[in-house]
Amino acid sequence: MATENIIAALDIGTTKIVCLVGEMDDEQRIYVIGHGEAPAEGLKRGIVVDMEKTVGSIRRAVDDAQMISGTEIDRVTAGIAGEHIRSINSHGVIAVSRSDQEITAHDVRRAIDAARAVAIPVDRETIHVIPQNFSVDDQGGIKDPVGMSGVRLELEAHIVTASVTSAKNIYRALERCHLSVDHMVLESLALSQVLLTDSELELGVIVVDVGGDITNMSVFYDGAIRYTGVISLGAKNVTSDIAIGLRTSVDQAERLKTTHGAAVASMADPEEMVTVAGAVGRPDREVSRNVLASIIEPRMEEIFSLVMREIKKVGITDRLAAGIVLAGGGSLLPGAVELAEQIFDMQVRTGRIERIEHIPDELDSVRYATVHGLLRYGFQHEPLPGGKRGRVRSLLKRFENWITRRF
Ligand SMILES: Nc1ncnc2c1ncn2[C@@H]1O[C@H](COP(=O)(O)OP(=O)(O)OP(=O)(O)O)[C@@H](O)[C@H]1O
Ligand SMILES: [Mg+2]
Structure with missing residues (x-):
């Protein structure tokens, strides 16, 4: 158990970097007291491809979390994921x-x-x-x-x-941000800390985390993690399919997907029309939600089918009595649960963050489950030896300055 009652967690995702500061009380309840988020620039599929941009994104997320929580962050429990795992x-x-x-x-x-x-x-x-x-x-x-x-x-x-190179580059980026690492935690393991019930862990369950560039899967049964895997497709592939299919920009496609999208075409009304902004120089058009969903469905089906194929390959389908728990931004598409049920032929639910006492409303989404899991992991495990202990200092003065600047 960590001896400090305030610690920080950092999720370096493929679309977003999120930093959380959490406080634990005497009854071991965890309260989120600050957070910061920045788009993940400089990373591709969990690998640093541009060090300057990566450092900039981490810095932004950590700076905001420091300001909001009124603490100074010099150590984090960081997540690691990607194709190289x-x-x-x-x-x-x-x-x-x-x-x-x-x-x-x-x-x-x-x-x-x-x-x-x-x-x-x-x-x-x-x-x-x-x-x-x-x-x-x-x-x-x-x-x-x-x-x-x-x-x-x-x-x-x-x-x-x-991969040594990929992990080193993450460490280097953190070092450049003057952050030491309390723990480097597999993101799937972090997710299990806040998404799974004890009985699911025992009965057998797969967590499918549909992120931006990748989909992480992890299998738990008899109370422990048994298998982890990565599929090189994620919710960003859905966005680019929409951009190509409807000949529009990626930003437009992203907006259409998150506001009007569905993972099952038959659930989307063919009569309900949405506006697609035309690419440069072209007029706006109307398409039905059903057309939009019929672009999304095959890609989501492909993602779930690839997960299923891997599960079958390892021969553990009969160990999964508790079925599937979906996580990640991609799982927020309406119909994702129904589609997954069809493909896996198992019970499916969307993950809900548990075991964190207080979560700000804007962070109470399965998109943020990884970083909450990292925070909980940090509180549950003694920091690795070597290096100084986290120094968490009250920075109320800086907080006041920040408030004055922002509002
Ligand atoms: N409400 C929503 N409906 C549909 N898709 C959504 C919604 N919110 C976010 N997404 C999609 O989720 C994806 C990002 O997922 P998430 O935030 O889990 O990724 P990440 O943690 O940054 O990446 P990774 O876990 O792959 O490293 C984006 O492609 C985004 O379009
Ligand atoms: Mg993620």
């Missing part, structure tokens, strides 16, 4: 060290290190080693073996790796 399941075995055969926390750490020792290519960096199950001698399915008695301790673990 890979995950494997690994196995570690150790002999219990104490002569009386009682298993200690030290043995657990050794088992985790043994699982971590799996051959990871030199161009990849391990981000997480997440225990799934322990076995003591031949008894399996143990969640916490400390205090038990045995000779041999085995561990099944989920290992998440990132």
Whole structure:
């Protein structure tokens, strides 16, 4: 558990960068006390392609969060996602060290290190080693073996790796913003902190996060993360399909999608017309919502079908009794749940942020679930050793100046 009662989280998404400052009270309730958001410039599919722009975007989000919360942010719990993330399941075995055969926390750490020792290519960096199950001698399915008695301790673990270059560039961008990293957290793991109930985690569930450039999927059952994957398509592909299909600008297409779009054509009225601003020099036109939805549907169907194909490939469809939880901006399209139900043939719900006591209204959307999850993760885990502790200072003076400037 973090010892500070105020910490910051940073979600570096493919469309937006969001920084949250949260405070935890004595009853361990979390309150969001400030936030900042900036368009994600300089990043493509989770990879830094322009360092200056990335630094500028992070800075903007963090500066606003500092001003609103009246705190100074010098450390963050940051999210990592993107096509460069890979995950494997690994196995570690150790002999219990104490002569009386009682298993200690030290043995657990050794088992985790043994699982971590799996051959990871030199161009990849391990981000997480997440225990799934322990076995003591031949008894399996143990969640916490400390205090038990045995000779041999085995561990099944989920290992998440990132490309060294991609991770380094994220660290470098944060360093350039004078931010140290308390934790670098897989975004899917962060989502599970605020979107999933304990029974979903046990029964088996997939979280499908339809973001801008990419769709992240993660599978949980028997209380632990089991599989993670990335599809290289997201809600921005839907926008470009609309721009091409209706011969309009990307900005117009984005507006049409978010205000009038639907993921299922049969749910959109063919009689209800919307205005499409013509591209340069062309007049405005009217199209029906049904036409708009029939451009959106095939792309959303493709995204969900690719997720389904991957789930089938790993052979875990029978472990998913709790079905699907949708997240990310792409899941806000009306009809997304119905379309997903058809394709997955499972129960589907849109995620709702839980376990955060106070969320400003404008942040209470599944689009922001990742950053809330990162905040919760930051409070639940002791900061990594090395480097100084977060210094969170009241900056009421600066806040006053900012208020005067803005209003
Ligand atoms: N109300 C809405 N209806 C439909 N689509 C929406 C809505 N709000 C946002 N979106 C879409 O969601 C996408 C962005 O999703 P999100 O904010 O989850 O992405 P991100 O976190 O920046 O990216 P990623 O998770 O891929 O790194 C955009 O393409 C946007 O058009
Ligand atoms: Mg996201």
